Amino acid sequence: MIPKGTVFDSNEIFILIIGALAYLVMFLLPKYFSKQQTITMLLIGNYISTFFDNTVCINPFNYYNINDTPYTDFWDLLSCVMFSPFGYFFVYLYAIIKKNRTTYFFYISMWSLIAVVAEALAWRVGVYHYKNGYQLFFSLPIYIIVLTVTMIYYQFFIQKR
């Protein structure tokens, strides 16, 4: 199961533990959305992760490698699947909290900071290997944009319904 060039160490353990925990929490939480909405939210998380791994990681950008190999392997795909529930948590928590006109701004800011801290942790254990001058805080605007798009999904597809 372990592809050639991969050593089973901290980054693989990190992916397995965080992924398993995230899916476990997702299944234990009281159901708030329909099955279609839940699947779409999981896909949004997966899409964002796959999109950036297939954009920022390729030439001429080539800003980081994921896991042990420079090409897409089984663990890279698993790390994309690991990210899926976080899109769900983002929408879930926003749907259940009390909101006013400014809530979305602080909510997105808070989640962006959490995402940067989580990425720092992932970088520390070797999930990400930055290259060509890429630095951790460059990811902050990406998270802000991505979370704003997810918020637009919530506004148009869940709240309006």
Next chain:
Amino acid sequence: MILATTLCLSWIVINLFIMIPKQLSREENLFLFLSSSITIMLSLLIPAKRMYFGDPGFNYSIEGTVAFLINRNIIFPLLTLISINLVHYKSFWKRLLIFLVSLCTFLLFCRLDEKHTIVSTISSVKLSIYFICYFAFMFALSKAFRNLGEKQQLPDK
């Protein structure tokens, strides 16, 4: 040049999608868009490996890379959405016609702009088989997603 052409093409495809009569709901369209884009990105990784590995002598400009990304993330998924929306007609002949036109569009697009779609050369037969499987997979996904929504509505009623 390539970026300008791709942007114009994406504008045409987006407007075509807006204009066609939709057989799928908004949720189904979004689901299919995401699924299609992920499938294209992952399934066409191998032919595009020269790009991912940074093969010497195979350098892309930034414009070329952006065109490649637009093709994979906007044009292909939207063409799929257009096909799947239209293929939900009840008449068999209409379905067949739409399927054949979609297949020809995909193949022609990959042949005309090979460098920014599939990157490496793939034989027409292999490419046709790939797109038939891809189209069948997308159609099955859309059916499964619709059934999921209908099943959940039944107990509610």
